[in-house]
Amino acid sequence: MTDIEPDETVDARGAACPGPLMDLIGAIRGAESGDVVRLLSDSEGSLTDVPEWAEEAGNELLAVEELDDHNAFYVEKA
Amino acid sequence: MTERVVIVGGGTGGTVLANDLADRLEPELDAGDVEVTLINDDPDHVYKPVWLYVPFGQREPADGRRALDELVDEAVDLRIDRVTEIDTDARRLRFDGGEPSMEYDHLVLATGSTLEPDRVPGLAEGGHDYYSESGATALRDELLEFTEGELVLSVVGTPHMCPAAPLEFVFMADDWFRERGLREDVDITYTYPIQRVHGNPHIAEWARPIMEERDIEVETFFNAESVDSDAETVTSMEGTELDYDLLVTIPPHGGVDLIEAAGLGDDGWVDVDKHTLEAEAAEDVYALGDTADTGVPNAGSVAHYQAGVVGRRLASEVRGRPATATYDGKTLCFVETGMDSASFVEFDYETPPSPAPPSEKLHWSKLAYNESYWLTARGLL
Numbered sequence: 001m002t003d004i005e006p007d008e009t010v011d012a013r014g015a016a017c018p019g020p021l022m023d024l025i026g027a028i029r030g031a032e033s034g035d036v037v038r039l040l041s042d043s044e045g046s047l048t049d050v051p052e053w054a055e056e057a058g059n060e061l062l063a064v065e066e067l068d069d070h071n072a073f074y075v076e077k078a
Numbered sequence: 079m080t081e082r083v084v085i086v087g088g089g090t091g092g093t094v095l096a097n098d099l100a101d102r103l104e105p106e107l108d109a110g111d112v113e114v115t116l117i118n119d120d121p122d123h124v125y126k127p128v129w130l131y132v133p134f135g136q137r138e139p140a141d142g143r144r145a146l147d148e149l150v151d152e153a154v155d156l157r158i159d160r161v162t163e164i165d166t167d168a169r170r171l172r173f174d175g176g177e178p179s180m181e182y183d184h185l186v187l188a189t190g191s192t193l194e195p196d197r198v199p200g201l202a203e204g205g206h207d208y209y210s211e212s213g214a215t216a217l218r219d220e221l222l223e224f225t226e227g228e229l230v231l232s233v234v235g236t237p238h239m240c241p242a243a244p245l246e247f248v249f250m251a252d253d254w255f256r257e258r259g260l261r262e263d264v265d266i267t268y269t270y271p272i273q274r275v276h277g278n279p280h281i282a283e284w285a286r287p288i289m290e291e292r293d294i295e296v297e298t299f300f301n302a303e304s305v306d307s308d309a310e311t312v313t314s315m316e317g318t319e320l321d322y323d324l325l326v327t328i329p330p331h332g333g334v335d336l337i338e339a340a341g342l343g344d345d346g347w348v349d350v351d352k353h354t355l356e357a358e359a360a361e362d363v364y365a366l367g368d369t370a371d372t373g374v375p376n377a378g379s380v381a382h383y384q385a386g387v388v389g390r391r392l393a394s395e396v397r398g399r400p401a402t403a404t405y406d407g408k409t410l411c412f413v414e415t416g417m418d419s420a421s422f423v424e425f426d427y428e429t430p431p432s433p434a435p436p437s438e439k440l441h442w443s444k445l446a447y448n449e450s451y452w453l454t455a456r457g458l459l
Contacts, residue, residue, distance in 0.1 A: 014373075018236065019237075
């Protein structure tokens with residue numbers, strides 16, 4: 001378990017790829033610099049999509065938490 | 079007692095469903111046991127795929143418009159009005175302008191997508207689109223005069239209507255400029271928000287080599303953050319800046335506010351069971367087409383197939399029988415790959431798409447379907 005406190009959580013469970021990444025991008029678009037967005041996704045593709053996009057956009061992927069049937073991604077806006 | 083079926087939205091999904099019910103429930107409608115009402119805020123039905131051809135001077139927006147009262151069966155009560163509130167507890171709709179409210183027993187939401195260019199600063203001023211009638215005619219005026227420079231096609235967000243249309247536009251533009259001997263003077267760049275050129279990996283794998291072959295530049299992981307219409311630049315969240323002489327965008331899309339206000343889902347899309355199309359947050363409410371958050375493309379064929387499923391389910395419910403019809407994710411698209419060639423894809427929740435080799439025959443099939451679309455809207459095809 002991580003102790004990171006997110007500023008916003010986006011629940012994209014059930015959405016097919018690239019829905020979760022697009023939901024994350026939408027949340028980051030509206031966030032302030034330094035805010036942490038938590039993305040909940042059960043899409044396998046998110047495990048590669050999210051780190052690749054975070055790196056490309058210069059945002060930091062702080063943690064990936066493996067939960068029972070989904071993953072939680074913590075991304076800090078640059 | 080008369081059962082009231084109310085459909086909100088007179089696009090492909092709502093219109094096909096209204097005509098489907100008029101046919102399927104004919105005995106009950108004749109006997110006065112059922113009423114079917116279709117509500118739309120415009121007296122016309124619009125076939126949006128026509129807009130793809132408008133910028134190239136090949137079709138007129140009027141080719142995609144017909145009066146709803148000519149398309150909808152006379153057994154359906156057609157009401158031109160704007161719904162402003164959905165109360166799923168009282169099963170009641172309220173209207174613009176203080177008109178009396180309307181109660182329903184079965185509600186179907188087919189309110190479609192709206193364009194939200196204001197979400198990106200500068201986009202409305204600097205960008206053109208072919209996802210609206212006014213946008214398509216304004217783009218036509220620019221494109222017909224455009225003989226050299228940087229043409230940028232930017233997909234600003236997903237989901238958006240017709241996921242194939244951005245690919246179609248750049249393939250058609252490439253071919254159109256080649257035919258006119260202008261291609262060497264026009265650079266075409268295509269941008270997409272994720273790491274490939276289309277949301278569906280199978281379609282992306284098919285399209286990418288065609289783009290390379292035809293010298294269409296690609297920028298992936300490009301989420302437009304702002305447009306500077308004076309400097310003619312578009313900048314992404316990822317830090318890339320592109321110069322343009324003509325910027326064509328697929329603006330961000332949303333649904334309608336009254337869906338979120340009714341607690342049926344976020345961003346104007348209704349959370350549904352993706353097989354039954356029943357709303358998760360309310361009883362006796364269905365959603366179809368773009369309005370239903372199923373993860374399948376926002377496409378006319380989807381709305382068409384879903385309307386058939388909802389029609390069968392509603393007929394069962396009205397007759398007091400268990401509703402068993404389900405939607406399997408079926409999607410069918412012709413994809414233009416030039417001015418006289420097209421591909422074709424068909425897929426569902428379980429089966430991925432496998433694009434057909436582009437051919438002139440498929441291009442003519444697409445044009446033939448566009449002409450016969452009015453039979454689809456009438457529920458005949």
